[in-house]
Amino acid sequence: MPTSPDFKPTPVLTKRIPEDRAQRKTVWFDQYVATGGYKTLERVLSMQPGEITDQVKAAILRGRGGAGFPAGLKWSFLSPPDGGPRYLAINCDEAEPGTFKDRLLVDFDPHAVLEGIAIAAYACQMQTAYFFIRGEYHHQAKVFQKALEEAYANGIFGKQGLMRGASKFAVEVVLHRSAGAYICGEETALLEAIEGKRGWPRVKPPFPAIKGLFGRPTIINNVETLAAVVPIMEHGVEWWKKMGVESTLPGGMPSYGTKLMGVSGHVNKPNTYELELGIPLRMLVEKHCGGMRNGKKFKGAIAGGVSMGVLGTDQYDAPMDFDIGRKYDVLGLGTACPTIFDEDTDMVAVARNICRFFKAESCGQCTPCREGSGWLLKLITRIERGAGTTQDLDMLLEIAGSMGLTPGTTICGLADGNNWAVRTIVNKFRPEFERRVTPRFVPVYVSAAGR
Amino acid sequence: MAWPTKPSATMQVPRRAEPYATAQMKARWTADVLPKYATRLGALMPILHDIQHAYRHIPYQAQLEIAEFLGISPSDVLDTVSFYDEYTIEQRGVxxxxxxxxxxxxxxxxxxxxxxxxxxxxxxxxxxxxxxxxxxxxxxxxxxxxxxxxxxxxxxxxxxxxxxxxxxxxxxxxxxxxxxxxxx
Known part of the structure; x- marks a missing residue:
């Protein structure tokens, strides 16, 4: 259960990053080491790699990139080393609209990420790590490159072995800049992009842990997930499990630890906050974000990146944990970066904006997504213009419901994002959509002869 | 993003005398970029970033030069160039x-x-x-x-x-x- 009943901010990942934006400065190597940095790496190098994986597994560290898949379990899918290369890919392709949490870590505490990378690479015996950063993060790529050079100069990575040769195991880290494609955040599309190809998601199986980058076993983790490995190894599993909440669903997996939550939209203090999982959205907005802007009423929120769908007006009290998907009819917690809407927001325009995004970012590989996203945008634009009919609304739901992994018609989950976003907005704000369309009924003729 | 552009087989590639991929660039790619990737195709994205940054576009001639340098098919280069938004075939403004x-x-x-x-x-x-x-x-x-x-x-x-x-x-x-x- 949460260590504090009122969900006070718990600086774990942000212990070197002040909440006040004006006071934030990048923590470079010397300052990082002076504040206890790389001590955990040094200590874990005396452990067996398997022990680290077991601890991360025991901590039930759920992936922070959106899916919430336990990182330790993912690591344990790797087969024992066979002497050939194994890869770690770090997903910093933070392109989901509304999401800006990994940027904070890379901008201000890049060495915390590098320490996590080193621990993960050692735990899973992966010799090369590719830090995959989105093309639009120009500044962040420069910061990370500088931090990486510092880490090499100080012997953290490089041929001599991790931590100036404290372990014989040597790790190379490569910064790989993407070039503006949302789909590359999908793990297999990310691998294709590192291989120099167009970012088309691969058909699974084989899963990346068996056959990933350059045909070799590969683990893909989010930036925040790897940064969270460091405090888990530093303070222990029990400490980690004291934060966050248990699942209240039958057979549900718990949501332990803290989470970076980037709040944007109609709130007084939009920012990235680090809070324990399970904090109700209302408390997040009212207590930490200074309430709704201009004293307006809450209308709805995007759960955590547009692909997760929206929370309705009556779902303001939804706790921000990994149960949220099944309990509140959204796709999931996603990146836990909610965008808050006030009572004046036009939800039809919101839906149109989201549809435009997915149409632009569909990679074009699967027909239901490529064509469906275009039709959804056409329909919703027509409704926004006031030229839609009630049939358009039904068609919108029908098209949305037929694309994605859930109905089983696409290779990756991009279409599910479009599907859930449209369905949840239309279903939860149906009266607003109905006011914008002209009622049209299908005429039914009953023949006298058929009586 | 979305669909690849498909120049016809008879397309004439506009050419200039001096190459886009300079000897200096190639030396850097050989020393710094290629060793980081297991395949030569893997080095394509960093190389494209260099060309796009230097010329504000990736003309067809540059794509042919890159293909020759990496020993891959020019269509592989076009495939990647046409997919990512940051790479453009038309020159962008300053x-x-x-x-x-x-x-x-x-x-x-x-x-x-x-x-x-x-x-x-x-x-x-x-x-x-x-x-x-x-x-x-x-x-x-x-x-x-x-x-x-x-x-x-x-x-x-x-x-x-x-x-x-x-x-x-x-x-x-x-x-x-x-x-x-x-x-x-």
Missing amino acids: VTIGVCHSIACEQCACSSTKLLDCARERLGIGVGETTDDGQFTLIAMDCLGSCDTAPVALFNETLHESLTVEKLESLIVDARHVSPGGQH
Whole structure:
């Protein structure tokens, strides 16, 4: 259960990053080491790699990139080393609209990420790590490159072995800049992009842990997930499990630890906050974000990146944990970066904006997504213009419901994002959509002869 | 993104005498880029970044040169170039203005629609176009990962946050004097 009943901010990942934006400065190597940095790496190098994986597994560290898949379990899918290369890919392709949490870590505490990378690479015996950063993060790529050079100069990575040769195991880290494609955040599309190809998601199986980058076993983790490995190894599993909440669903997996939550939209203090999982959205907005802007009423929120769908007006009290998907009819917690809407927001325009995004970012590989996203945008634009009919609304739901992994018609989950976003907005704000369309009924003729 | 462009087999590639991939670049790629990837194709994205950065586009001639350097098919290069938004075959302006028009910037702040209208009017071009003097390219971009300081816009590699129409106007005025290769 949460260590504090009122969900006070718990600086774990942000212990070197002040909440006040004006006071934030990048923590470079010397300052990082002076504040206890790389001590955990040094200590874990005396452990067996398997022990680290077991601890991360025991901590039930759920992936922070959106899916919430336990990182330790993912690591344990790797087969024992066979002497050939194994890869770690770090997903910093933070392109989901509304999401800006990994940027904070890379901008201000890049060495915390590098320490996590080193621990993960050692735990899973992966010799090369590719830090995959989105093309639009120009500044962040420069910061990370500088931090990486510092880490090499100080012997953290490089041929001599991790931590100036404290372990014989040597790790190379490569910064790989993407070039503006949302789909590359999908793990297999990310691998294709590192291989120099167009970012088309691969058909699974084989899963990346068996056959990933350059045909070799590969683990893909989010930036925040790897940064969270460091405090888990530093303070222990029990400490980690004291934060966050248990699942209240039958057979549900718990949501332990803290989470970076980037709040944007109609709130007084939009920012990235680090809070324990399970904090109700209302408390997040009212207590930490200074309430709704201009004293307006809450209308709805995007759960955590547009692909997760929206929370309705009556779902303001939804706790921000990994149960949220099944309990509140959204796709999931996603990146836990909610965008808050006030009572004046036009939800039809919101839906149109989201549809435009997915149409632009569909990679074009699967027909239901490529064509469906275009039709959804056409329909919703027509409704926004006031030229839609009630049939358009039904068609919108029908098209949305037929694309994605859930109905089983696409290779990756991009279409599910479009599907859930449209369905949840239309279903939860149906009266607003109905006011914008002209009622049209299908005429039914009953023949006298058929009586 | 989306669909590959497909020049016909009879297409004439415009050529200039000096190569786009200079000897200096090739030496750097051999020393710094190729060793980082298990295949030669793997080095393609960093190489394309270099060319795009140096010339503000990746002309067909450069694609042929890269293909020859990496020992891959030119169609592999075109395949990748045509997929990613940051790589362009048409030359971009000296300053590319990318206004974010995703959810927080469009719906929750001084709207990105107003910013785009302002930029269109000031520059006299539409979204996706380049001014006649080659100074500006205006594009609408999806989420730039700075929703807490919405609305935002990228001027080449620099992110400008919490924009207003007035701020954008003055940024455009300043950017008129940026020379090719200069920082904004």
